[in-house]
Amino acid sequence: xxxxxxxxxxxxxxxxxxxxxxxxxxxxxxxxxxxxxxxxxxxxxxxxxxxxxxxxxxxxxxxxxxxxxxxxxxxxxxxxxxxxxxxxxxxxxxxxxxxxxxxxxxxxxxxxxxxxxxxxxxxxxxxxxxxxxxxxxxxxxxxxxxxxxxxxxxxxxxxxxxxxxxxxxxxxxxxxxxxxxxxxxxxxxxxxxxxxxxxxxxxxxxxxxxxxxxxxxxxxxxxxxxxxxxxxxxxxxxxxxxxxxxxxxxxxxxxxxxxxxxxxxxxxxxxxxxxxxxxxxxxxxxxxxxxxxxxxxxxxxxxxxxxxxxxxxxxxx
Amino acid sequence: xxxxxxxxxxxxxxxxxxxxxxxxxxxxxxxxxxxxxxxxxxxxxxxxxxxxxxxxxxxxxxxxxxxxxxxxxxxxxxxxxxxxxxxxxxxxxxxxxxxxxxxxxxxxxxxxxxxxxxxxxxxxxxxxxxxxxxxxxxxxxxxxxxxxxxxxxxxxxxxxxxxxxxxxxxxxxxxxxxxxxxxxxxxxxxxxxxxxxxxxxxxxxxxxxxxxxxxxxxxxxxxxxxxxxxxxxxxxxxxxxxxxxxxxxxxxxxxxxxxxxxxxxxxxxxxxxxxxxxxxxxxxxxxxxxxxxxxxxxxxxxxxxxxxxxxxxxxxxxxxxxxxxxxxxxxxxxxxxxxxxxxxxxxxxxxxxxxxxxxxxxxxxxxxxxxxxxxxxxxxxxxxxxxxxxxxxxxxxxxxxxxxxxxxxxxxxxxxxxxxxxxxxxxxxxxxxxxxxxxxxxxxxxxxxxxxxxxxxxxxxxxxxxxxxxxxxx
Numbered sequence: 124x125x126x127x128x129x130x131x132x133x134x135x136x137x138x139x140x141x142x143x144x145x146x147x148x149x150x151x152x153x154x155x156x157x158x159x160x161x162x163x164x165x166x167x168x169x170x171x172x173x174x175x176x177x178x179x180x181x182x183x184x185x186x187x188x189x190x191x192x193x194x195x196x197x198x199x200x201x202x203x204x205x206x207x208x209x210x211x212x213x214x215x216x217x218x219x220x221x222x223x224x225x226x227x228x229x230x231x232x233x234x235x236x237x238x239x240x241x242x243x244x245x246x247x248x249x250x251x252x253x254x255x256x257x258x259x260x261x262x263x264x265x266x267x268x269x270x271x272x273x274x275x276x277x278x279x280x281x282x283x284x285x286x287x288x289x290x291x292x293x294x295x296x297x298x299x300x301x302x303x304x305x306x307x308x309x310x311x312x313x314x315x316x317x318x319x320x321x322x323x324x325x326x327x328x329x330x331x332x333x334x335x336x337x338x339x340x341x342x343x344x345x346x347x348x349x350x351x352x353x354x355x356x357x358x359x360x361x362x363x364x365x366x367x368x369x370x371x372x373x374x375x376x377x378x379x380x381x382x383x384x385x386x387x388x389x390x391x392x393x394x395x396x397x398x399x400x401x402x403x404x405x406x407x408x409x410x411x412x413x414x415x416x417x418x419x420x421x422x423x424x425x426x427x428x429x430x431x432x433x434x435x436x437x438x439x440x
Numbered sequence: 441x442x443x444x445x446x447x448x449x450x451x452x453x454x455x456x457x458x459x460x461x462x463x464x465x466x467x468x469x470x471x472x473x474x475x476x477x478x479x480x481x482x483x484x485x486x487x488x489x490x491x492x493x494x495x496x497x498x499x500x501x502x503x504x505x506x507x508x509x510x511x512x513x514x515x516x517x518x519x520x521x522x523x524x525x526x527x528x529x530x531x532x533x534x535x536x537x538x539x540x541x542x543x544x545x546x547x548x549x550x551x552x553x554x555x556x557x558x559x560x561x562x563x564x565x566x567x568x569x570x571x572x573x574x575x576x577x578x579x580x581x582x583x584x585x586x587x588x589x590x591x592x593x594x595x596x597x598x599x600x601x602x603x604x605x606x607x608x609x610x611x612x613x614x615x616x617x618x619x620x621x622x623x624x625x626x627x628x629x630x631x632x633x634x635x636x637x638x639x640x641x642x643x644x645x646x647x648x649x650x651x652x653x654x655x656x657x658x659x660x661x662x663x664x665x666x667x668x669x670x671x672x673x674x675x676x677x678x679x680x681x682x683x684x685x686x687x688x689x690x691x692x693x694x695x696x697x698x699x700x701x702x703x704x705x706x707x708x709x710x711x712x713x714x715x716x717x718x719x720x721x722x723x724x725x726x727x728x729x730x731x732x733x734x735x736x737x738x739x740x741x742x743x744x745x746x747x748x749x750x751x752x753x754x755x756x757x758x759x760x761x762x763x764x765x766x767x768x769x770x771x772x773x774x775x776x777x778x779x780x781x782x783x784x785x786x787x788x789x790x791x792x793x794x795x796x797x798x799x800x801x802x803x804x805x806x807x808x809x810x811x812x813x814x815x816x817x818x819x820x821x822x823x824x825x826x827x828x829x830x831x832x833x834x835x836x837x838x839x840x841x842x843x844x845x846x847x848x849x850x851x852x853x854x855x856x857x858x859x860x861x862x863x864x865x866x867x868x869x870x871x872x873x874x875x876x877x878x879x880x881x882x883x884x885x886x887x888x889x890x891x892x893x894x895x896x897x898x899x900x901x902x903x904x905x906x907x908x909x910x911x912x913x914x
Contacts (some may be wrong), residue, residue, distance in 0.1 A: 126702045127691050223679040232490060239489070248680060332505045382705050437691065437702025 126437030129284045131222040133435060135215045135234070136288025139268050142211035144296040146261035148172045149198050149208075151330045156191055158322075169194050170328060175303040175330070176206050180239045198244065198255050208261050209245070212237050214269070227275040230268065237264040239426070252388070280381055283374040287430065290374070294367035295423050300330055301354055301417040324350055331362050348404045351412065354404060364419060365399045372396050378434070388429045395422055449852040450864050451515065451894070461516035461912050463706055468867070469513055469855065469862050477857065480622050484510050485488045509613070510906035514619065514626075515854045515867060515887045516910040519633075522808050525588070525596065525871070528780030531771060532894045533584040533873040537756045538774035540580035540656050544571055555766045560757060567754035568680055569717060569726050572858070573743055576649040577877060580752040581759075582714075583609075584799045587697050588781070590852040597784045597849065599868065601767065603759040604751050608886045609744075610674040610853075613638060615675050615683070615908040616884070631913040635884035639681035640705050645876035646712045646766060652745035658711040659789060660684045661701065663692070665717050665733075672701040675716050689717070694737030699747045712748045719753045761810045761844055762788070789840040798845040800835060804831050805834070806896075820896055822848050851896055854907065856889055867907070868898050883911035 155168040169189040173179040178197070181204060186193045201207045217239040221225055226234075240260070244252065269289070278281045304327050324345045327335040331354060338361060341349050355364045372392040379385040407415045432438060452462040472480075488507055489841050515527070535822040542558050543547050549558045560566060579680050585606025587599040587756040616635055618755060620627055648659035664675040679686035692710065700707035714724065717733075724731045726739035741747045757763065765786050766778040787794035787805075798805060819832045836843055853864035871885035887907040888898035 124704050125685055125691055128685075129704045215902055220672075223673075223676040224686055235490065236768075284704075289689070378704075384705075423893060429718065434704045 130435035131283040133288040137292040138215035228414035229271040231269040275410040290371040535770040565756035580755040582750040633883035643682040648877035652710040663715040789843040
């Protein structure tokens with residue numbers, strides 16, 4: 124497969140996954156704005172939402188204060204925001220157009236219809252669009268792309284590059300989201316058992332669309348170690364770091380078998396899998412949650428760079 | 441033909457009768473309820489948009505996401521009509537390739553005084569760099585697009601030849617797919633010869649012209665300028681249908697005696713490049729030192745028989761409008777046959793006598809720029825205002841060498857769905873002839889139709905659309 128083709132497939136997946144992450148963040152922000160705050164008025168998670176999406180500075184420069192309506196436009200429609208849902212979907216579709224021949228008709232259809240719908244949404248009066256509709260729409264489009272990828276794509280190296288894109292982006296998103304909220308999970312004596320942190324914790328779970336799954340997996344009280352375990356270490360949790368990296372490793376191994384050659388990428392991912400497999404929540408809190416997450420985010424970036432160098436850049440060995 | 445509007449040949453009728461290939465279509469069209477027609481039309485449009493076939497034919501430029509209007513009323517040829525066309529097209533494709541072989545080697549036709557050397561050697565499309573290089577099987581133009589118009593039951597004229605990279609074939613294939621999907625009953629009632637093996641034939645054609653140094657199965661790729669190009673859809677469509685890689689220049693590099701592509705498993709050798717980019721952007725070391733595009737060193741590999749380029753660099757000299765006049769002579773000179781397809785009589789404004797005639801008859805002629813395309817910068821005398829004619833008179837006097845003139849042909853018409861119902865509209869025809877080990881032509885072509893009433897200009901940039909083109913099975 125052409126390196127450029129592999130690269131475009133990888134980025135289709137990353138962009139789709141990122142669109143979904145942004146929509147999820149938008150949901151958390153919008154939901155929180157409906158909950159009365161203790162000091163009067165309403166809660167605002169918008170600041171952490173912007174930080175989690177890595178766009179707080181860009182937003183402040185463009186709009187100043189975080190006004191909900193502006194944030195909604197910024198996170199959904201704004202072409203200047205590289206992480207907005209619209210930007211991600213447009214880029215994914217453009218990546219798809221470039222490698223049209225490496226996609227099945229159904230996957231292309233999913234990407235292209237999302238893009239065509241988006242043009243229609245852009246022309247619609249904003250007052251006629253509810254945030255929850257926009258969020259649902261995004262989820263549906265992303266699910267369609269992923270569903271058609273798994274239903275229709277040949278199980279060849281292209282399929283692996285798509286999945287490596289999905290999983291690395293997901294690992295990165297989960298880690299970043301946790302990192303923005305890491306202080307909420309720190310055991311602080313004065314808040315324990317108070318309504319406040321409990322609510323914040325649930326927000327973290329909601330942001331991963333994981334609050335119900337969490338209940339099924341753990342039950343009982345929501346505690347920071349349980350949340351950290353669920354989102355970092357639990358292999359049953361679909362967005363945990365362990366699950367994401369395991370899946371990335373599985374696809375990298377398939378590549379190594381298909382190409383008859385292992386590379387630094389497989390070595391690197393195995394080291395990450397091993398570390399996560401042995402880690403316990405206590406170790407992570409000992410290291411410091413923030414420190415652990417920062418290190419993990421860097422490692423994902425390293426792995427991504429190695430994959431890029433070996434498979435996607437077309438270097439001539 | 442004279443001035444005024446000549447009588448047009450409507451391809452559906454002969455006297456009061458419906459001609460055989462169209463039999464049944466008249467009733468089908470008339471009996472289609474208005475609502476069904478609107479429904480089908482929007483269904484077709486949605487299909488085109490969904491598969492992403494939005495692009496300009498023949499380098500018309502413009503919005504890459506624009507749809508070219510599709511007219512559902514097919515154009516049809518009988519097997520007999522097609523057989524004759526096929527012979528003429530193949531003959532012409534053969535002669536054009538013989539001409540290219542000749543002018544890049546001994547130049548016999550010039551020595552014989554049949555074609556002026558100045559028109560060949562001073563031509564912008566003539567590539568000195570490929571002099572005396574014989575491409576695999578002596579084929580320069582692997583896909584010859586010959587634009588034809590019809591003026592009567594038996595009268596076909598060649599408007600121009602396209603020896604480089606004629607576009608639009610994806611429309612030929614997709615128009616058929618969409619018609620079969622929307623109107624299966626038509627295809628049950630009429631035996632329409634299929635065109636769907638065109639991509640397979642195209643691939644076989646390329647494989648048959650693998651370079652001398654190629655061992656084993658040749659690796660064929662399509663080289664595209666990229667996804668911003670207006671014909672990108674066609675490039676990716678053909679790559680997909682042929683099952684070959686679609687590459688950009690940056691995906692290719694030269695090392696040693698060969699061209700390689702960058703893959704996830706390291707370099708892979710490339711043997712045949714169907715390039716959809718101009719000569720000038722193939723190799724910056726050879727053609728355009730100022731260009732960042734292209735594959736440095738490509739021409740060295742080409743020269744030494746390490747890669748086949750389709751079409752071969754320099755093929756454009758055969759489809760120049762100034763050379764066009766001499767194609768019938770080429771047929772006689774190289775093949776010793778009489779041309780089956782005629783040229784449109786053409787006046788070269790560079791010649792003083794011709795220019796004088798053209799200036800005296802501007803009101804009845806079509807004047808075209810020698811290097812123009814896309815229907816821009818042309819004058820259709822009988823359909824122009826006094827001012828437009830005077831503007832052209834001025835241009836012609838300034839730079840006569842830039843223009844040729846032809847009589848206004850009474851282009852045939854085919855019934856077409858229009859606002860008010862069904863009405864005749866003018867059409868042209870572009871078949872795609874494949875030249876490799878064999879010369880082949882699928883029974884089909886692209887028909888362009890001028891949707892504006894009375895218009896003779898079929899280019900999509902000027903309000904043209906496309907039709908499915910049928911050849912009846914024997």
